[in-house]
Amino acid sequence: MNGHGIQLINVGKEFKNPDSYKAALTNINLTIHEGEYIGILGLNQSGKSTLARLLNGLLKPSLGRILVNGMDVDSSEQIREIRQLLGIVFQNPDNQLICPVVEEEIAFGPENLGLSPSEVNKRVSWALEIVGMQDMRYHAPHLLSGGQKQKVALASVLAMEPSYLVLDEPTSMLDPVSRWEILEHLRKINKENHITIILISHNPEDLLDANRLIVLHEGFIYMQGTPREVYADMEKLTAIGLKPPGLYQLIQQLEEEGYGIDDNTSTIPQLVEKICQK
Amino acid sequence: MSKIIDIKDLSYVYLPGSPYEQQALKNINISLNQGELLGLFGGNGSGKSTLAKLLNGLIYPTGGQVTVCGIDTNIKELRHDLWKKVGLVFQYPEQQIFESNVYDEVAYGPRNLGLSESEVKTRVFEALDRVGIFPDSMVNLSPVKLSGGVRRRIAIAGILALEPEVLVLDEPMAGLDPLGQNLMLEIIKARQEKKTQTTIIISHNLKDILALADKIAILERGALVFHGEVQELLSKIDILSQFRLELPDYLQVAYALNARGIKPNNDIKNINEAGLELIRIISGGKGKL
Ligand SMILES: Nc1ncnc2c1ncn2[C@@H]1O[C@H](COP(=O)(O)OP(=O)(O)OP(=O)(O)O)[C@@H](O)[C@H]1O
Ligand SMILES: Nc1ncnc2c1ncn2[C@@H]1O[C@H](COP(=O)(O)OP(=O)(O)OP(=O)(O)O)[C@@H](O)[C@H]1O
Ligand SMILES: [Mg+2]
Numbered sequence: 164m165n166g167h168g169i170q171l172i173n174v175g176k177e178f179k180n181p182d183s184y185k186a187a188l189t190n191i192n193l194t195i196h197e198g199e200y201i202g203i204l205g206l207n208q209s210g211k212s213t214l215a216r217l218l219n220g221l222l223k224p225s226l227g228r229i230l231v232n233g234m235d236v237d238s239s240e241q242i243r244e245i246r247q248l249l250g251i252v253f254q255n256p257d258n259q260l261i262c263p264v265v266e267e268e269i270a271f272g273p274e275n276l277g278l279s280p281s282e283v284n285k286r287v288s289w290a291l292e293i294v295g296m297q298d299m300r301y302h303a304p305h306l307l308s309g310g311q312k313q314k315v316a317l318a319s320v321l322a323m324e325p326s327y328l329v330l331d332e333p334t335s336m337l338d339p340v341s342r343w344e345i346l347e348h349l350r351k352i353n354k355e356n357h358i359t360i361i362l363i364s365h366n367p368e369d370l371l372d373a374n375r376l377i378v379l380h381e382g383f384i385y386m387q388g389t390p391r392e393v394y395a396d397m398e399k400l401t402a403i404g405l406k407p408p409g410l411y412q413l414i415q416q417l418e419e420e421g422y423g424i425d426d427n428t429s430t431i432p433q434l435v436e437k438i439c440q441k
Numbered sequence: 442m443s444k445i446i447d448i449k450d451l452s453y454v455y456l457p458g459s460p461y462e463q464q465a466l467k468n469i470n471i472s473l474n475q476g477e478l479l480g481l482f483g484g485n486g487s488g489k490s491t492l493a494k495l496l497n498g499l500i501y502p503t504g505g506q507v508t509v510c511g512i513d514t515n516i517k518e519l520r521h522d523l524w525k526k527v528g529l530v531f532q533y534p535e536q537q538i539f540e541s542n543v544y545d546e547v548a549y550g551p552r553n554l555g556l557s558e559s560e561v562k563t564r565v566f567e568a569l570d571r572v573g574i575f576p577d578s579m580v581n582l583s584p585v586k587l588s589g590g591v592r593r594r595i596a597i598a599g600i601l602a603l604e605p606e607v608l609v610l611d612e613p614m615a616g617l618d619p620l621g622q623n624l625m626l627e628i629i630k631a632r633q634e635k636k637t638q639t640t641i642i643i644s645h646n647l648k649d650i651l652a653l654a655d656k657i658a659i660l661e662r663g664a665l666v667f668h669g670e671v672q673e674l675l676s677k678i679d680i681l682s683q684f685r686l687e688l689p690d691y692l693q694v695a696y697a698l699n700a701r702g703i704k705p706n707n708d709i710k711n712i713n714e715a716g717l718e719l720i721r722i723i724s725g726g727k728g729k730l
């Protein structure tokens with residue numbers, strides 16, 4: 164079981180409630196290759212955050228095994244190394260922000276990696292710039308606005324430059340300008356630096372850069388495929404209450420009438436443009 | 442129509458005199474009539490949540506005036522009862538969830554209103570139903586065991602159970618799945634139909650609320666840069682593009698056609714009609730792409 168990538172083998176996760184057991188994930192078999200860009204979607208309670216937290220050993224699987232670059236997440240000797248490889252941006256930034264000053268918050272991870280002070284400083288400036296928070300370097304994280312907190316949480320994980328980046332709804336509170344910038348950055352580090360991205364979102368448009376979408380439903384893997392494949396199966400998506408982005412609804416409608424649309428159409432204005440040119 | 446919210450020359454400074462002093466709002470003037478729905482937009486840190494907290498008297502102006510339901514929040518004695526009339530759902534549900542189980546959490550507000558325990562129960566179950574939570578499986582659970590989206594729903598239910606005259610929702614759609622988002626839209630519509638309930642929604646997604654909003658306000662670094670009717674905003678292409686506010690998908694089709702000088706045969710009112718229009722255009726052309 165050597166080599167790179169993440170493997171989940173027959174993974175299950177149950178939580179104990181006062182009078183019952185709750186199966187949050189069941190029978191998950193999944194291989195994520197290094198350099199992939201994975202999008203995860205699914206209804207509330209479908210198990211997305213549970214999956215994320217299993218990947219860095221924050222939660223232990225009830226069943227099965229999880230390997231990161233061949234190392235078992237369950238083994239305490241290797242968990243430190245795994246956490247340096249795999250960074251998570253949590254759904255609620257307050258669970259992540261612990262330092263009294265933004266700068267310290269972002270330096271925390273790189274310092275723990277044993278980097279030199281000048282390298283740490285470089286990483287802090289770089290990460291702050293990516294999220295557009297240079298002005299807030301000496302502010303207190305707990306006094307920031309909701310979206311600013313989300314940006315600092317994101318920057319603090321980016322600064323560690325992990326090989327695997329797991330992001331649990333990182334755009335939920337971002338303004339549209341910031342949201343597009345961050346998505347653009349994720350695309351860039353995936354393409355240029357081969358950082359593996361695992362992005363969870365309720366916004367189907369956030370996930371259009373993914374090579375592979377995974378739809379979770381009631382703790383099971385319900386669908387898997389490229390965004391185009393998954394979003395084309397309207398029937399299967401709407402059966403559980405999900406819907407594809409408007410662009411894909413239009414492409415689907417056109418294809419049903421026999422008009423094929425090429426793969427590099429990524430916005431509605433582009434689609435309209437292509438149609439008008441014909 | 443009577444004015445339910447009247448904001449005059451409002452300014453707000455956090456921690457004045459300290460190293461963290463921050464002017465969050467400057468010279469804001471907004472008014473809203475009873476029964477209206479206001480969509481409040483603006484970049485991260487522009488002052489939206491600060492304005493929300495000023496509306497229910499959690500904080501009060503450092504300059505100017507906020508009058509809600511006839512209560513001037515500068516007057517200390519009056520401020521006290523404002524929470525009964527103005528319900529605020531916080532940006533992060535964790536900011537408002539404190540009880541040890543779901544039932545007590547949603548019951549907290551109604552109990553403080555002094556309602557009987559049977560009336561409280563009715564309110565709790567009704568509110569949970571409206572946010573799509575099936576009580577039997579949930580009421581005894583601890584909120585820490587809930588998923589993010591469910592925690593959001595519980596936070597919304599807790600405020601709905603107050604049946605507030607004015608409801609302020611700080612990014613209510615964040616973290617909700619499409620089913621939850623639809624329920625949220627139903628809740629907003631039902632309030633509008635009553636004509637007496639006023640609602641303010643803070644959002645980053647114009648698509649979500651364009652069809653429902655009566656008025657839109659946009660903040661930029663604490664200043665009000667737009668305040669007017671939805672139709673007026675739609676004609677301000679510069680503002681839409683500056684803030685990257687996205688129109689609903691069907692309108693994007695209509696606008697893109699318009700930009701190319703093509704007039705749709707019919708008014709495009711939804712995504713399906715937009716698709717039909719595209720098919721019409723394509724089939725009138727040379728054939729397949
Ligand atoms: N600590 C816990 N104890 C008990 N049950 C839990 C715990 N954490 C999660 N669960 C349950 O596991 C299920 C999956 O939760 P999870 O947070 O993974 O969902 P999610 O897909 O991230 O949902 P959302 O979109 O709402 O964030 C839910 O039913 C949740 O209540
Ligand atoms: N408690 C506080 N103390 C000091 N400054 C604060 C506090 N809360 C917010 N601020 C600052 O006030 C400004 C406005 O914050 P506010 O939370 O109102 O923004 P917002 O529009 O809601 O942003 P977001 O979209 O990120 O939620 C920001 O610059 C923020 O850093
Ligand atoms: Mg989650």
Ligand SMILES: [Mg+2]
Pocket residue numbers: 308309310489490491532611
């Ligand atoms: Mg806010």
